[in-house]
């Protein structure tokens with residue numbers, strides 16, 4: 001018996017296109033002799049569409065942008081009737097990586113790949129995530145946050161407070177996004193004001209962090225209650241920081257795998273990564289991202305509960321180096337999702 005897999009991709013977020021690219025790669029890598037794969041596309045405006053069972057890898061990203069086939073109600077009833085043995089939410093950002101879709105699947109009792117509701121939602125909100133990390137005793141950069149009405153009320157006052165509490169340079173980010181969308185680095189008040197206006201275009205909450213000069217070191221984690229770390233890698237952005245363009249368009253950011261670290265540093269970082277994983281009650285997978293400061297401290301930056309997942313993304317490359325290739329990684333993640341569902345029963 002083949003496993004019936006619902007491959008959920010696209011999504012109502014700024015990372016829609018990233019998800020499409022990933023879905024194409026997954027259809028090319030997944031073993032169609034083991035899995036019956038049903039593509040389920042979520043358009044940018046949030047309409048769900050189910051495609052016919054895949055007979056071959058998706059020919060193009062356009063081919064994956066399905067239309068017709070009954071729409072959202074049809075797909076929801078297919079999910080409720082347990083048509084799929086497991087669903088793979090290949091979704092990044094809000095309305096997908098943030099626990100909402102995970103909650104829907106929980107309610108419908110459908111097994112799914114990756115993190116559950118709590119880890120997904122806490123991991124999506126950079127403020128909540130940092131609060132949890134602080135509670136777990138993990139070292140990180142200084143941060144503060146602001147909600148939109150407070151910003152609109154008195155921008156001068158907000159800038160003064162940020163200048164005093166955080167200083168320069170600072171990073172301004174929408175609280176709930178990924179892929180560097182809406183993120184700016186600011187050196188002065190003028191840049192800060194523009195960056196805040198920009199970030200509030202994407203979210204009603206914005207986080208402001210101390211900017212650090214540091215190496216960017218990342219590790220993949222796989223597992224449920226007994227997670228394991230991959231090889232450790234390093235990102236060397238050619239630009240000032242690892243922005244959206246550097247991640248997905250220029251492709252000239254160097255990924256160094258394995259990262260040049262001492263044995264002691266590796267052991268230390270893996271221990272911190274597992275602590276971060278467990279503090280958010282993660283399951284399935286995450287990529288844990290750290291800053292390694294010039295004075296040798298590992299500061300946790302974030303965990304990504306559905307990290308970039310094309311075959312050229314950091315997470316799959318780290319596992320490849322650890323001996324798990326892309327098709328095996330996909331299978332492993334699916335197994336972990338099914339296992340987690342069974343353990344809950």
Ligand code: ADP
Pocket residue numbers: 141171173177178179180181183209210211212213216237241242243289301302
């Ligand atoms: P995303 O979830 O969008 O990936 P990140 O918090 O990882 O957001 O920020 C994107 C990139 O911006 C990081 O990879 C790093 O290059 C840079 N960056 C973010 N925060 C800081 C910071 N506090 N200090 C220095 N660089 C930062």
Ligand code: MG
Pocket residue numbers: 177178179302303304
């Ligand atoms: Mg992120």
Ligand code: MG
Pocket residue numbers: 179180289302
């Ligand atoms: Mg990041």
